[in-house]
Amino acid sequence: MTERYDVLVVGAGPAGLAAASTAAAHGARVGLLDAQPRAGGQVWRHDVRKNAPRAAREAIAALHGVTLLAQHSVIASEDGALRVEIPQGSTLLTYGALVLATGARELLLPFPGWTLPGVSGAGGLQALTKQGWPVAGKRVVVAGSGPLLLAAAATLRAHGAKLVGIHEQASAESVHAFARQLLHWPARATQAALLRAKLAGVPYRFGSVVRQAHGEDALRMVEIDGAHGTSLVDCDLLAVGYGLVPNVELAQLLGCALDHGHPHPHVQVDELLRTSVPAILAAGEACGIGGLAVARIEGAIAGHMAAGHQDDARALLPERDRARRFGALLARHFAPGARVHALATPQTLICRCEDVPLGALDGYADARDAKLATRCGMGACQGRICGTALAELGRFPRGAGRPPLFPARLATLAGLALSSSDASRSST
Amino acid sequence: MSVAGYDLIVIGAGIVGAACADAASADGLRVAIVEPGPVGGGATAAAMGHLVAMDDDPAELALARYSLRQWEAFADLKEAEFSRCGTLWVARGENELASAATRAARLDAAGVEAQLLDAQQLYELEPELAPGMSGGMLVPREAVVYPPRVAQHLVRRAQARGAVLYAGRRVQALRRGGAQLDDGSMLSGPVLVATGCALPALLPQLPMRARKGHLVITDRYPGVIRHQLLELGYADSAHGDADSSVAFNVQPRPTGQILLGSSREFSATDAAVSPAMLRRMLERCFSFVPALRELQAVRAWTGFRPTTPDGRPYLGAVPGSTDQWVAAGHEGLGVTTALGSARLLLDLIRNRQPAIDPAPYSPSRMAA
Amino acid sequence: MSASVRLQVNGQPVDVPDGATVAAAVAHWTLHFRTSVSGEARAPLCGMGVCFECRVRIDGVAHQRACMTPARDGMQVDSHD
Numbered sequence: 001m002t003e004r005y006d007v008l009v010v011g012a013g014p015a016g017l018a019a020a021s022t023a024a025a026h027g028a029r030v031g032l033l034d035a036q037p038r039a040g041g042q043v044w045r046h047d048v049r050k051n052a053p054r055a056a057r058e059a060i061a062a063l064h065g066v067t068l069l070a071q072h073s074v075i076a077s078e079d080g081a082l083r084v085e086i087p088q089g090s091t092l093l094t095y096g097a098l099v100l101a102t103g104a105r106e107l108l109l110p111f112p113g114w115t116l117p118g119v120s121g122a123g124g125l126q127a128l129t130k131q132g133w134p135v136a137g138k139r140v141v142v143a144g145s146g147p148l149l150l151a152a153a154a155t156l157r158a159h160g161a162k163l164v165g166i167h168e169q170a171s172a173e174s175v176h177a178f179a180r181q182l183l184h185w186p187a188r189a190t191q192a193a194l195l196r197a198k199l200a201g202v203p204y205r206f207g208s209v210v211r212q213a214h215g216e217d218a219l220r221m222v223e224i225d226g227a228h229g230t231s232l233v234d235c236d237l238l239a240v241g242y243g244l245v246p247n248v249e250l251a252q253l254l255g256c257a258l259d260h261g262h263p264h265p266h267v268q269v270d271e272l273l274r275t276s277v278p279a280i281l282a283a284g285e286a287c288g289i290g291g292l293a294v295a296r297i298e299g300a301i302a303g304h305m306a307a308g309h310q311d312d313a314r315a316l317l318p319e320r321d322r323a324r325r326f327g328a329l330l331a332r333h334f335a336p337g338a339r340v341h342a343l344a345t346p347q348t349l350i351c352r353c354e355d356v357p358l359g360a361l362d363g364y365a366d367a368r369d370a371k372l373a374t375r376c377g378m379g380a381c382q383g384r385i386c387g388t389a390l391a392e393l394g395r396f397p398r399g400a401g402r403p404p405l406f407p408a409r410l411a412t413l414a415g416l417a418l419s420s421s422d423a424s425r426s427s428t
Numbered sequence: 429m430s431v432a433g434y435d436l437i438v439i440g441a442g443i444v445g446a447a448c449a450d451a452a453s454a455d456g457l458r459v460a461i462v463e464p465g466p467v468g469g470g471a472t473a474a475a476m477g478h479l480v481a482m483d484d485d486p487a488e489l490a491l492a493r494y495s496l497r498q499w500e501a502f503a504d505l506k507e508a509e510f511s512r513c514g515t516l517w518v519a520r521g522e523n524e525l526a527s528a529a530t531r532a533a534r535l536d537a538a539g540v541e542a543q544l545l546d547a548q549q550l551y552e553l554e555p556e557l558a559p560g561m562s563g564g565m566l567v568p569r570e571a572v573v574y575p576p577r578v579a580q581h582l583v584r585r586a587q588a589r590g591a592v593l594y595a596g597r598r599v600q601a602l603r604r605g606g607a608q609l610d611d612g613s614m615l616s617g618p619v620l621v622a623t624g625c626a627l628p629a630l631l632p633q634l635p636m637r638a639r640k641g642h643l644v645i646t647d648r649y650p651g652v653i654r655h656q657l658l659e660l661g662y663a664d665s666a667h668g669d670a671d672s673s674v675a676f677n678v679q680p681r682p683t684g685q686i687l688l689g690s691s692r693e694f695s696a697t698d699a700a701v702s703p704a705m706l707r708r709m710l711e712r713c714f715s716f717v718p719a720l721r722e723l724q725a726v727r728a729w730t731g732f733r734p735t736t737p738d739g740r741p742y743l744g745a746v747p748g749s750t751d752q753w754v755a756a757g758h759e760g761l762g763v764t765t766a767l768g769s770a771r772l773l774l775d776l777i778r779n780r781q782p783a784i785d786p787a788p789y790s791p792s793r794m795a796a
Numbered sequence: 797m798s799a800s801v802r803l804q805v806n807g808q809p810v811d812v813p814d815g816a817t818v819a820a821a822v823a824h825w826t827l828h829f830r831t832s833v834s835g836e837a838r839a840p841l842c843g844m845g846v847c848f849e850c851r852v853r854i855d856g857v858a859h860q861r862a863c864m865t866p867a868r869d870g871m872q873v874d875s876h877d
């Protein structure tokens with residue numbers, strides 16, 4: 001069963017929502033896909049207990065003429081069409097123009113004890129909390145790098161978690177320098193101040209790193225290496241993440257050139273967000289971590305371009321350039337330092353899917369060599385977690401991928417179509 | 429220009445080259461191994477690792493038998509991940525069941541234990557098979573291994589005996605008395621070319637085609653299938669000359685994952701996974717084991733089988749040469765016959781009487 | 797649309813808000829989602845469908861990512877089997 005759209009947008013986060021509604025406003029037949037059950041992506045993820053931010057609700061309400069294809073997971077490309085897995089089977093979607101708004105995932109780095117239940121990413125625990133994870137009354141340590149820590153902490157507190165502390169690996173100098181730069185972005189400065197207010201009373205430490213998580217079957221305690229020495233802190237949950245990494249795998253699968261930034265690649269686009277493949281555009285975090293404002297403006301640009309309205313797209317470029325400068329600021333001030341890179345020991349597992357310790361990778365020239373010998377990267381996550389960490393640690397750059405883009409039913413790989421009518425599709 | 433001298437220069441460290449290097453070093457020869465990529469990183473890495481006596485071609489069967497006996501020594505090697513799951517050939521229809529009986533007799537005569545199964549016995553062994561199968565043939569002692577790590581083990585064993593691995597280097601040209609590497613250096617001594625599909629670059633006089641195959645591996649589902657399962661028509665695909673064909677061939681990995689094959693294409697030259705071929709191959713698999721449809725596939729990949737015109741490898745002296753040897757062209761039986769190929773080559777190189785008749789693999793058979 | 801959903805986790809009932817994921821439901825009872833290849837208990841790491849640590853059996857179907865699956869009334873979820 002094949003469905004054709006004028007414009008397909010992959011990813012229903014802020015960039016995808018903007019692209020879809022913008023293209024639809026020009027009269028294009030638009031399909032907006034997301035593997036999640038609801039639109040919003042990560043930063044605008046639906047929270048089962050709280051209202052979504054107003055901007056998110058408005059963006060979702062603005063999807064007139066857009067077919068929202070939830071629980072649609074792109075698996076492969078077949079002769080220029082997308083093979084997509086859905087709960088009941090699979091479908092083939094063709095397009096005139098494609099917008100990749102695949103967003104970012106969290107940078108999760110290995111350290112002793114990181115595989116213990118109770119240890120998750122910072123954005124990870126924020127996402128889990130919004131999905132209904134029980135955090136009320138739990139003692140939570142938030143750690144890692146970047147403003148995401150504060151956002152995650154705020155979500156946790158709003159859901160009743162007891163925030164024991166927030167530990168930012170960047171130095172105080174770095175964070176204060178960043179804060180001073182925020183004066184150029186008043187909206188963000190306000191946002192930051194509001195966040196700090198929500199987190200009043202929560203210790204916020206700089207130059208501070210969780211070096212080990214302790215526990216038998218689950219997390220019990222963390223060891224923190226701070227500016228004033230090491231301390232042991234009892235806790236129930238550890239939310240630790242070191243920033244964001246673009247999701248480029250779909251772009252790569254489709255043959256789009258990547259900009260192999262160090263250490264993490266992003267999708268290469270021209271000033272009008274065209275990738276190296278005709279009819280494919282990209283917007284938002286996939287083009288380089290830039291934040292919410294970048295995603296929204298680039299989504300709109302891509303939407304105009306996908307619908308053939310280049311002048312409308314051009315008009316937004318100055319705003320986009322300004323928004324992109326903020327992303328560069330983040331990278332400068334919050335990149336994980338050498339101390340974070342050195343946390344893992346040779347015994348620390350680097351590949352969680354196949355339980356391969358970091359030390360097992362010694363002596364291999366490249367990722368493929370290591371993979372064949374140790375099985376690192378052969379598991380269900382298809383090397384996303386270990387491969388990204390190894391790139392960050394400067395061990396191996398990430399290689400190209402093959403279909404399936406994510407694990408999928410064999411029936412999907414065989415292109416077996418829907419077995420029943422598509423109940424998950426909703427037209428708005 | 430630097431020159432280093434050896435008793436044997438093994439070119440290519442896939443499973444065949446690695447086995448040759450190991451056998452040569454065990455035979456007391458001073459060995460060099462030249463391999464541009466990861467050891468066992470070519471067809472060896474794409475392979476299923478199924479140790480199987482294919483009985484359609486008597487020469488193939490003889491070589492397989494000889495090699496499989498040597499594989500037994502690896503049953504306890506951790507790196508080999510040797511798993512004696514056995515092979516179960518599935519018969520669909522009375523004709524196939526009759527051919528199974530013929531094959532069982534042939535294997536039996538060759539000293540390979542094979543049991544004929546009726547339908548009831550078949551379903552007792554493999555309950556997930558689609559209904560309507562007539563029976564089959566079980567070869568209970570056959571096993572599966574993980575070829576890349578065996579290749580690495582064989583190379584390390586050779587190195588422990590003094591073999592020198594020129595890792596990341598490629599032989600640019602065969603010269604009189606040796607081989608020239610891509611960094612300009614020369615290795616002098618007899619050469620053994622075990623470069624698989626890349627054979628034409630060094631020995632263009634020996635016809636070789638690359639036959640593309642697809643594989644898919646699932647997440648862990650222990651017990652769904654218990655034996656390596658093949659359809660009795662598998663050999664038609666392997667020995668046939670059609671440009672493309674598929675045949676049911678699935679394997680339970682020791683990890684509990686299921687490895688699915690098989691496909692063959694002559695005209696495809698790029699390594700990209702082809703949705704159309706995947707569909708054909710997977711649909712063939714589903715027709716035998718319907719439950720596979722719902723399992724999670726984690727990875728798909730392709731590999732190229734080095735294929736000679738008659739499907740048998742080149743094992744022996746390069747025509748017209750006394751110090752150039754070749755061990756290449758094993759199609760889908762490279763892993764199975766690597767050890768036997770290596771011993772055969774070493775016997776020929778050392779002028780000993782080989783244990784099996786080398787004539788069917790003589791490279792001269794292809795002399796134009 | 798009901799405000800909450802009732803499902804079974806390892807045979808035990810749990811109520812979660814409508815819209816919550818199976819991951820949230822499992823976490824009410826246990827943090828042992830799956831057992832790693834070397835026998836370690838594992839729980840979700842990324843919360844967004846990337847790490848595959850949250851794989852559980854849902855209504856008999858193995859290897860479903862709990863964090864990507866909405867909880868539904870009557871679901872039978874088995875972790876670390």
